[in-house]
Amino acid sequence: MEQTLIDAKAAGTIPHYEPYGWLHWPLHPWMSYQFRRGLGETQEGGGAVSESFLAASRMVPGDKESWHAEWLRVGEYNHRRGDAEERAGHIKTAQNCWLRAAEYYRQAEFWLPSHDPRRLKTFELMETCSKNFLRHLHPPGEAVDIPYEKGVPLCAYFVRAPFAGARQPVLISMGGLDSIKDEMWFMQAHGALQRGISVLMIDGPGQGGTLRRHGVTTRYDYEVPISRCIDWLETRADIDASRIAVCGSSLGGYYAARAGSREHRLAACISHGAIWDIGELWASRGEDHPMAEQIQWVFGARSMREAAEIARPFRLEGVLDDMRCPYLIIHGGHDVLGVEAVTKVYDYAKAKGVNVTLRLTSAEETGADHCQHDNPTLGQELMCDWLADRFGIDQTRLRPPL
Numbered sequence: 001m002e003q004t005l006i007d008a009k010a011a012g013t014i015p016h017y018e019p020y021g022w023l024h025w026p027l028h029p030w031m032s033y034q035f036r037r038g039l040g041e042t043q044e045g046g047g048a049v050s051e052s053f054l055a056a057s058r059m060v061p062g063d064k065e066s067w068h069a070e071w072l073r074v075g076e077y078n079h080r081r082g083d084a085e086e087r088a089g090h091i092k093t094a095q096n097c098w099l100r101a102a103e104y105y106r107q108a109e110f111w112l113p114s115h116d117p118r119r120l121k122t123f124e125l126m127e128t129c130s131k132n133f134l135r136h137l138h139p140p141g142e143a144v145d146i147p148y149e150k151g152v153p154l155c156a157y158f159v160r161a162p163f164a165g166a167r168q169p170v171l172i173s174m175g176g177l178d179s180i181k182d183e184m185w186f187m188q189a190h191g192a193l194q195r196g197i198s199v200l201m202i203d204g205p206g207q208g209g210t211l212r213r214h215g216v217t218t219r220y221d222y223e224v225p226i227s228r229c230i231d232w233l234e235t236r237a238d239i240d241a242s243r244i245a246v247c248g249s250s251l252g253g254y255y256a257a258r259a260g261s262r263e264h265r266l267a268a269c270i271s272h273g274a275i276w277d278i279g280e281l282w283a284s285r286g287e288d289h290p291m292a293e294q295i296q297w298v299f300g301a302r303s304m305r306e307a308a309e310i311a312r313p314f315r316l317e318g319v320l321d322d323m324r325c326p327y328l329i330i331h332g333g334h335d336v337l338g339v340e341a342v343t344k345v346y347d348y349a350k351a352k353g354v355n356v357t358l359r360l361t362s363a364e365e366t367g368a369d370h371c372q373h374d375n376p377t378l379g380q381e382l383m384c385d386w387l388a389d390r391f392g393i394d395q396t397r398l399r400p401p402l
Contacts, residue, residue: 006336019334019363021374028062030290037373038107041186046103064111075104095133102129102182114297120212130182146232155209156202163196164401169243169391170198172229176251178294180208188247191380195388196398206298217300220313222255223262230265243267243391249371261322268390270328270383273371274342278314323354328386333360334368
């Protein structure tokens, strides 16, 4: 089993910079990782650097209750201010406030137990702010329910790129174990929209509102929910159904690769973080793992042992053989959760004749952490330029509609 950087012994107790980014609480690497994640998203509008450090300064290091309270505090402040600025007609300021609040609420929700009633309440405050932000875009974003199974929908946002053209290409954008549709703006969607690609940000099985409101846990055959998303997109007159791509971050890197291999209506596929075999990865993780409760919730398991058993089919061997579309793997060169899987995924795909591209990010350029959390703008630039090239988009000719 690969020794991951996040589990390595801390080098001292003073906050400092590592090849993967800022380490705020060296004695609490998992909480530091989540802080670094939020700090990176400030550059995409998901917060302010000063507010993030202010919130962190008020926290008891390692204490999940103070984490919740302080992120909630700055979230509620920005939420209230956004509402007030909208009433005053200051729409851009209101949007900025809501976007910051949405990310702060996401942070506030993160470490709460799955059964804690505050979790759904905080999650829905985040959604309220996201929806407020989206409805003032031009054209306005849409909160939608994608028909899925047994009368249960997939919760999603659809945003059309702000450029002329009757039918646009589209990116189906999703997270992984703990990332949700609302966070995709900071990790994938904003970059796609800037390049003339519409986005469908989804909470698939085991994610976001689909898990929290409807109790839908994850599944290994993720081509099924992605197929439902494509079915829905094909009903729209503003989408070019021949140019639909999928991107998944972290565990979503597996979801995207699985869908790209089995759903051949997809024109391109991106694994924003390489995953080879989840069952193997989790086989040695016990109940004391920092993400154990989240893993069990997402997988519908009562223990880590059961989660590892459920995860056995979550592997790409024998799956990537069927990939027909261009495939990008982007992975942090100093990913704190490991880099071993990226070689396995890339080498296997290449051996099977897949049109695969690998991009490892370095410490010098930054963005070297898991999913480029320390510099998500760089991650978006690399992924979305690759996708725009695959879709034949000449970015020099993009013009907003009059």
